[in-house]
Each structure stands twice: as structure tokens, then as C-alpha cells.
Amino acid sequence: MRVAHVITRMIIGGAQENTLYTCLDLMQDFGDDVLLITGPTSGPEGKLLEQGRAGGLPLRCIDALRRPIHPARDIFAYRELVKTIRQFQPDVVHTHSAKGGFLGRAAGWKCKVPLVVHTIHGAPFHPYQSGLARNLFIRLERWAAGRCHHMICVADAMTDLMVDAGIAPREKFTTIYSGMDVEPFQSCDQFRDKARRELGFTDKDIVFGKIARLFHLKGHQYLIDAAEEVVRQNPNCRFLLVGDGILREQFENRVRSLGLDKHFTFTGLVPPERIPYLLGAMDALVHTSLREGLARALPQALIAGKPVITYDADGAREVALPNETGFLLPPKSVAPLADAMLILASDAELRDRLGQGGASRFTEQFRHQTMTRKIRKLYEQLLS
Secondary structure, eight states, X not given: OEEEEEESOOBSSHHHHHHHHHHHHHHHHHOOEEEEEEOXXXXXXXXXXXXXXXXXXXXXXXXXXXSSOOHHHHHHHHHHHHHHHHHHOOSEEEEESHHHHHHHHHHHHHTTOSEEEEEESSOSOOTTSOHHHHHHXXXXXXXXXXXXXXXXXXXXXXXXXXXXXXXXXXXXXXXXXXXXXXXXXXXXXXXXHHHHHHHTOOTTOEEEEEESOSOTTSOHHHHHHHHHHHHHHOTTEEEEEEBXXXXXXXXXXXXXXXXXXXXXXXXXXXXXXGHHHHHHTOSEEEEOXXXXXSOTHHHHHHHTTOOEEEEXXXXXXXXXXXXXXXXXXXXXXXXHHHHHHHHHHTOHHHHHHHHHHHHHHHTTTTBHHHHHHHHHHHHHHHHO
């Protein structure tokens, strides 16, 4: 097949890693001709395609294809997408992200591409927006849904959300979990002692990690608030925040004001290949995001044999199974979050049981080869 993937920017992030693995697998495992169409990569999240990570993947960068809404620039980006698609003549146009999905689907439909598919990594509308913004994004998604043949969701929760909002009927959606390279996470405990020494943790410390951009709606403030009570009851607890973003200074100031600076470690921006190393230093993962299709950090931690504590947002409930893999808590809750961390901190056997439950259940499900095989099969079924 000839397959064109469209995404706004290739920053270090879950949707981008999903897209890159899909493109590379289609080339290497199926012999497909693949073109990745993207905009310029900018922002504190880092560039995913640096240091040879593109692996020979053909790229086309459209400078006007950018995340912020800008009518004049967006029209130019749409025209460039149409031009590029007509030149490449794909059998499939597969789009990702809100802006890339909107313009890419419109361009693919305009070019009469045999199959136009869109992956929903996370809905562009959510309860924490203004009513005006939410209604606008719902209208745009309904329009774009009429200009593709099928949509892939990274979690069943995404399908429910889109169907409930009237974006498209349920039969137009298929759930395919976002894939990753699972082997580094399976073996990350080999780095445990080295990583903990490097980060300044002792054998007595219980380390709770969070992997997320320091950004709005990622919920770091709830973890920091809960940490005050956790440390009061168990001074051996430590918190490892992996990631960077515009709110870093605000969170560091909050930690200092609570007298918790010795209990928190901020790593800053790290390349994706360092995540398993840092997971090796953790005893459990805490995920307090208020919206996310299905955060990759959750299956990554479970594959690594680490229990998870997460808010019940979007697809989290599909991997955080109470008494099997971790704790599922009400969004924004602080006291239950502190209680869950204290329970895990005091029970090494429980940490091991929940972590191993996640590893045995989700390792195969989240292999990137499993994801791409299902996507490729879906292409074949839809084209036929």
C-alpha cells in the first residue's frame, strides 16, 4: 500500500510515538510506501525525530501546519496538504491530532483518496473548556468525521465520548491500543540500583513517579498537595517528576513552600529511551491527569511491573484495575490519593502483586507490532 500519515508536530509525546511506530512498522514489516506529513516541531517537549529516530522514514514538512488556530495559515496548510497528497497518490490517508486530523481529513477527502482514517488519541473537547470552545470543537469534529471513512480510538472510553457527543455512530469506530517498544520496560529493573543512586534515593525510600509534561490539566498540583500528608505519615516517601513544561517554576515554588523540596526530584525533559531507566527507580506510578485518551505512562509502568495510581479519566480505567493492577480514584481528589500512596508505601507485597498483574495482562496488548498489525488489517478490510 501507499500510506500517508498526517500529524501537526512530532514532539516527544504519546500520539507522536504511536504515529512513528506505525509508519516504521508499515515500511519494515509490510513493505508499504509510507510518507509522514508534519508541521515544524517546536516547544519544550523536545523533538521526536532527532538522533536518527526517523529510521529512513520519508518526511514532508509543511511549515504552515501548526497547532494554534490561524485561519489564513490554516488555509495555506490545507492547500499544501492537497498538493502533497496528490503528488504522493496514497491508497490511505491516516491522520492524527486535532488540527492535523481536521485539515488532513479535509484534504484526503478532497483528493478522493480511497481510504481516509483518523486516530483519536484524545478528544479536543473536554469538560474543562468554556462552553463556547467545547461546542466549537464538537462541531468541527462532526464535520471532519463526515470526511473520513473510519476512526480509530486508543481506548474504548474515547469511542464512548465521541458517540455520546454525536460525532459519529459507534460502527464508525474501532479501538486499537497505542503500541510501544515493550522490551525496555520489561527489563527496566536491571537499572534500579544505578538509577536510584544517580537520583539520590536510598534503599529505604519508596519512590512514586509521575511521567507527564508540566502543563495544565496534567494534575501535578494534586500530587504535590497529597504529598504533604504522605510525607507527614511516612517520611521515606519520595516523588520523581519526569518531564518539563511551562508550569515547572510554579510547581517547584509550591514544593518549596510546603517544605517538601528534599522529597521531590524534577528531571526536566528526558529523551524517550531514558523513560525505562527512570521507571526502574520507581516503586509505583502516579497519574493525576484530568484528561488523556490513554496515557502511555500507565501501560509502560505496568509492563515494567509497577503498580499504578490514577484518576478515573478517559481510558485509565481500562488498565488501572482495582485490586488487580492499581488504584482508580476520582479526578481532583487529594485525600484518596494520599491514602493510596500510603497503602502502597507500607506494603511491598501488594506493590509486587499489582505490578506483576499488570505485566502479565498488558505486555502483549501494547506491543507496537500488535498495534500496527491491527491497523494494517483494518486498512485491508475497509479498502475491500
